[in-house]
Amino acid sequence: MTSAPPASAITAKPRPGDRVFSTATVVAGTLILVTLAAVAIFLVAQSLPAFTAESADFKGDADNFWQYVGPLVFGTLWAAALALIMAIPIALGIALFISHYAPRRLAQGLGYVVDLLAAVPSVVFGLWGISVLAPAVQPFYTTLTEWFGWFPLFAGPVSGTGRTILTVAVVLAVMVLPIITALCREVFLQTPVLHEEAALALGATRWEMIKLAVLPFGRPGIISAAMLGLGRALGETMVVAMVLSPAAIISFALLQSQNPTTIAANIALNFPEAHGVGVNILIATGLILFVITLAVNMIARYIVDRRKEFSGAN
Amino acid sequence: MSVLTSPPKSPVGTPVANSLTAGKLPRYTAVYVLIGCIAVMSLVFAMIAVAAGSDFNIVASVFLGVVAYVVVIWVLSRAVEGPRKASDRLVTALVATAFTIALLPLISVAYTTIVNGLPRFDIQFFSESMRNVVGPGGGALHAIVGTLLVTGMATLISVPVGLLTAIYLVEYGRGRLKHAITFFVDVMTGIPSIVAGLFAFALFALITDDPGIRFGFGGSVALSVLMIPVVVRSSEEMLKLVPNELREAAYALGVPKWLTILKVVLPTSIAGIITGIMISIARVIGETAPLLIIAGFTTSMNYNLFAERMMTLPVFVYTQYANQGADTQAYIDRAWAGALTLILIVALLNVIARIVAKVFSPKTGR
Amino acid sequence: MSKRIEVNDLNVYYSSFLAVEGVSLEIEPRTVTAFIGPSGCGKSTFLRTLNRMHEVIPGARVQGEVLIDGNNLYDSAVDPVLVRRQVGMVFQRPNPFPTMSIKENVLAGVRLNNKRMSKADADDLVEKSLQGANLWNEVKDRLDRPGSGLSGGQQQRLCIARTIAVSPEVILMDEPCSALDPISTLAIEDLIEELKQEYTIVIVTHNMQQASRVSDKTAFFNIAGTGKPGKLIEYDDTTTMFSNPSVKATEDYVSGRFG
Numbered sequence: 001m002t003s004a005p006p007a008s009a010i011t012a013k014p015r016p017g018d019r020v021f022s023t024a025t026v027v028a029g030t031l032i033l034v035t036l037a038a039v040a041i042f043l044v045a046q047s048l049p050a051f052t053a054e055s056a057d058f059k060g061d062a063d064n065f066w067q068y069v070g071p072l073v074f075g076t077l078w079a080a081a082l083a084l085i086m087a088i089p090i091a092l093g094i095a096l097f098i099s100h101y102a103p104r105r106l107a108q109g110l111g112y113v114v115d116l117l118a119a120v121p122s123v124v125f126g127l128w129g130i131s132v133l134a135p136a137v138q139p140f141y142t143t144l145t146e147w148f149g150w151f152p153l154f155a156g157p158v159s160g161t162g163r164t165i166l167t168v169a170v171v172l173a174v175m176v177l178p179i180i181t182a183l184c185r186e187v188f189l190q191t192p193v194l195h196e197e198a199a200l201a202l203g204a205t206r207w208e209m210i211k212l213a214v215l216p217f218g219r220p221g222i223i224s225a226a227m228l229g230l231g232r233a234l235g236e237t238m239v240v241a242m243v244l245s246p247a248a249i250i251s252f253a254l255l256q257s258q259n260p261t262t263i264a265a266n267i268a269l270n271f272p273e274a275h276g277v278g279v280n281i282l283i284a285t286g287l288i289l290f291v292i293t294l295a296v297n298m299i300a301r302y303i304v305d306r307r308k309e310f311s312g313a314n
Numbered sequence: 315m316s317v318l319t320s321p322p323k324s325p326v327g328t329p330v331a332n333s334l335t336a337g338k339l340p341r342y343t344a345v346y347v348l349i350g351c352i353a354v355m356s357l358v359f360a361m362i363a364v365a366a367g368s369d370f371n372i373v374a375s376v377f378l379g380v381v382a383y384v385v386v387i388w389v390l391s392r393a394v395e396g397p398r399k400a401s402d403r404l405v406t407a408l409v410a411t412a413f414t415i416a417l418l419p420l421i422s423v424a425y426t427t428i429v430n431g432l433p434r435f436d437i438q439f440f441s442e443s444m445r446n447v448v449g450p451g452g453g454a455l456h457a458i459v460g461t462l463l464v465t466g467m468a469t470l471i472s473v474p475v476g477l478l479t480a481i482y483l484v485e486y487g488r489g490r491l492k493h494a495i496t497f498f499v500d501v502m503t504g505i506p507s508i509v510a511g512l513f514a515f516a517l518f519a520l521i522t523d524d525p526g527i528r529f530g531f532g533g534s535v536a537l538s539v540l541m542i543p544v545v546v547r548s549s550e551e552m553l554k555l556v557p558n559e560l561r562e563a564a565y566a567l568g569v570p571k572w573l574t575i576l577k578v579v580l581p582t583s584i585a586g587i588i589t590g591i592m593i594s595i596a597r598v599i600g601e602t603a604p605l606l607i608i609a610g611f612t613t614s615m616n617y618n619l620f621a622e623r624m625m626t627l628p629v630f631v632y633t634q635y636a637n638q639g640a641d642t643q644a645y646i647d648r649a650w651a652g653a654l655t656l657i658l659i660v661a662l663l664n665v666i667a668r669i670v671a672k673v674f675s676p677k678t679g680r
Numbered sequence: 681m682s683k684r685i686e687v688n689d690l691n692v693y694y695s696s697f698l699a700v701e702g703v704s705l706e707i708e709p710r711t712v713t714a715f716i717g718p719s720g721c722g723k724s725t726f727l728r729t730l731n732r733m734h735e736v737i738p739g740a741r742v743q744g745e746v747l748i749d750g751n752n753l754y755d756s757a758v759d760p761v762l763v764r765r766q767v768g769m770v771f772q773r774p775n776p777f778p779t780m781s782i783k784e785n786v787l788a789g790v791r792l793n794n795k796r797m798s799k800a801d802a803d804d805l806v807e808k809s810l811q812g813a814n815l816w817n818e819v820k821d822r823l824d825r826p827g828s829g830l831s832g833g834q835q836q837r838l839c840i841a842r843t844i845a846v847s848p849e850v851i852l853m854d855e856p857c858s859a860l861d862p863i864s865t866l867a868i869e870d871l872i873e874e875l876k877q878e879y880t881i882v883i884v885t886h887n888m889q890q891a892s893r894v895s896d897k898t899a900f901f902n903i904a905g906t907g908k909p910g911k912l913i914e915y916d917d918t919t920t921m922f923s924n925p926s927v928k929a930t931e932d933y934v935s936g937r938f939g
Contacts, residue, residue, distance in 0.1 A: 017570060018572045021571075022571075025481045025485070031475055032502065033494060039539070046519070090415055093412025093413065094413050113417070114416060117420050119664055121602070121656050124423065194771060194775035197733065197775070198777065198839070202768070202842065202846055205402040207402040210405075216777065219779070235506020238628075241603075242635065268603050
């Protein structure tokens with residue numbers, strides 16, 4: 001922290017400018033806390049009617065709120081998990097390519113190219129997913145069900161449009177890719193040269209150097225990057241709303257036309273026409289989504305903190 | 315995998331006397347093997363195409379060619395250079411492949427958006443609203459105006475709050491409050507955009523007692539919730555970069571703390587702060603879900619943030635696609651034109667951010 | 681277990697800048713050779729060329745030859761990874777891997793080649809290496825604690841243990857004591873004395889007393905001015921170098937009448 005200004009030690013009377021300015025900053029900071037509390041309070045307040053809603057108030061044939069939200073929670077987690085499984089290895093590859101493989105002169109430009117992916121609005125990814133990706137992968141899905149239909153994930157009947165949860169997960173993976181990549185890249189670039197040289201001096205190849213020095217150093221960073229990506233994938237709305245052909249089911253099948261949808265997409269699709277207690281039900285599902293993302297963030301923080309002793313910090 | 319293109323069997327040019335040499339593949343082996351694998355796969359697919367009378371599948375041949383390359387280089391290297399070097403080569407191949415894979419969607423998105431967006435990227439698109447338009451024609455002027463108003467208002471809310479909070483965290487903050495704010499800014503970063511929309515809706519529905527409320531300012535509030543944590547984070551990083559010596563030098567001259575911050579700390583970091591703000595604007599300007607919920611959609615112009623539904627560009631793209639009328643193509647064309655406009659706006663903001671970072675950065679004389 | 685090093689007319693460049701020019705010298709096995717000279721004279725750069733570590737810095741390249749027992753390090757077919765296994769290196773600042781325990785740090789290099797090592801063998805090697813680095817008694821009760829928790833001098837000895845665990849022929853030390861306090865420095869110097877029985881040691885140091893205490897032969901490097909390449913001025917037995925050097929610049933430098 002900065003040392004106290006010598007001036008204030010001499011003059012006993014506080015300057016009005018100082019007081020106004022520091023109060024303003026405190027107010028701004030407190031406003032953030034108030035806002036977050038307001039988010040929680042208003043969401044809870046508007047959600048309450050949903051928990052006592054009658055069976056007739058729910059779209060579909062759920063009897064109570066928990067039956068209604070169950071498949072949505074499943075779909076949210078399932079789609080995000082699929083997206084992360086695809087995105088993390090590729091993101092690590094890209095980050096390593098930029099930080100340790102590409103020629104240094106190229107590296108910055110390549111990083112910028114990947115950042116461009118983050119600049120594409122989600123609604124554009126939705127359009128792309130539905131009009132380019134889904135038709136392109138549909139024949140591939142057909143082949144997959146023909147050859148590997150015995151495997152539960154690839155069980156038929158195959159969707160005729162390609163608008164399945166796997167397609168959604170691919171688009172989600174593309175969207176979280178730049179987030180994970182950017183963070184990992186930063187962390188990898190910060191690996192102390194001392195440690196890299198220590199590994200090389202022991203006779204390590206480049207990959208062994210990365211295994212010895214770069215990945216262990218970056219592990220907390222990789223985890224928090226993945227969790228950040230997970231948070232984005234959980235909350236992503238438009239891609240799922242546009243690409244998926246949804247149903248209120250719990251199913252692990254990746255290639256069928258009946259897919260579990262996500263909380264966010266369900267809200268976006270139904271909110272414009274919702275009225276009465278229907279609005280409260282949708283807000284309540286939003287509250288559940290908020291709690292899930294909150295939990296993910298907390299877990300990420302916990303993991304990062306727990307590894308501190310062995311991290312590069314000391 | 316019988317696609318080996320004359321593998322060099324023996325390590326080339328090894329002087330027997332030197333014990334430090336291991337088997338080593340000739341210098342450009344990797345390049346040759348890659349070209350060879352893709353060529354062989356292309357040949358295979360070309361024969362399939364001729365035999366089946368179908369189109370030549372270029373994506374599949376390149377993809378399988380790369381897969382074959384990864385396998386071949388690993389086998390070759392394992393045979394000639396040993397397992398350690400082989401895994402090194404394998405990872406190099408995989409890492410480069412990962413980067414190439416990431417480029418595919420980027421190129422595809424850019425290409426389809428430009429090709430599909432250009433047909434309606436005309437003057438009419440930027441000069442007319444969708445009022446009373448059924449079928450072709452019409453434009454997105456109402457949506458562009460709405461986006462500028464909503465995002466502009468969100469910026470007006472977020473920048474003072476975010477910047478002042480960052481100053482608090484770096485210059486004044488200590489103890490509990492600082493920790494709480496740091497923690498909850500992190501939490502706020504993780505709020506899903508649709509939840510921000512629901513919050514704004516819940517807030518204003520209670521305040522105005524109107525269960526079907528839709529208006530532009532609500533959208534600004536929702537976007538602010540998403541934007542403030544980004545502004546805080548980036549400004550905080552920039553303020554932390556200002557060396558303490560500068561502050562102490564100012565104090566030593568008898569300058570009060572608040573003037574030190576305004577005249578010394580902020581000007582030093584202004585380039586980074588503005589860049590961060592531009593990037594946060596670029597991030598929220600493409601948000602669809604919260605605006606769909608609280609700002610709603612309409613076909614008419616609306617310049618008033620505080621009354622009536624207000625169309626925004628991302629929502630325009632979505633509604634054009636989701637509610638296709640009788641003349642489907644006209645709606646799809648408008649959706650893509652909107653998408654192209656949106657991407658151009660975001661790209662422009664990013665470019666400006668970069669220029670600002672260059673121009674305003676303190677002259678270090680290096 | 682130690683090798684003879686022969687350097688013939690070596691030039692080191694950073695991109696187009698010539699950093700070290702025309703160095704030729706011979707280092708006998710099982711001796712300690714010290715490189716001394718003012719800052720920026722290229723002695724560290726030259727040291728790093730002896731196990732091709734300079735290649736880590738972009739743009740660095742070398743002309744000439746370095747022979748270790750007659751094998752040229754810069755032959756086109758030579759694998760730098762193999763070179764570094766035979767020529768270990770200890771750096772200026774201690775750099776144990778922060779994410780690994782003391783034990784894992786010692787085994788880090790060995791695990792690269794010999795993945796299936798029995799637990800007993802591994803424990804033996806850890807003990808042997810740590811004893812070789814005079815660290816065993818201080819850390820034997822906390823082998824599973826992170827290496828970064830040790831003091832600076834202990835960390836440096838841990839790095840030496842890690843280096844000798846892969847049983848190299850030559851150990852290069854780049855100012856290994858410059859970040860340490862006098863007592864830790866003494867411990868490292870004693871260690872160097874013992875390591876000499878088995879390894880060829882080359883050490884870069886700014887400390888003239890250290891050079892005279894630990895080394896058998898001393899090489900003095902100097903530069904004519906900024907932007908000029910560093911050169912080997914004189915290379916001889918340490919006693920000769922410090923008592924009766926044949927070049928005036930060496931005499932000025934070792935007696936402190938320099939610059």
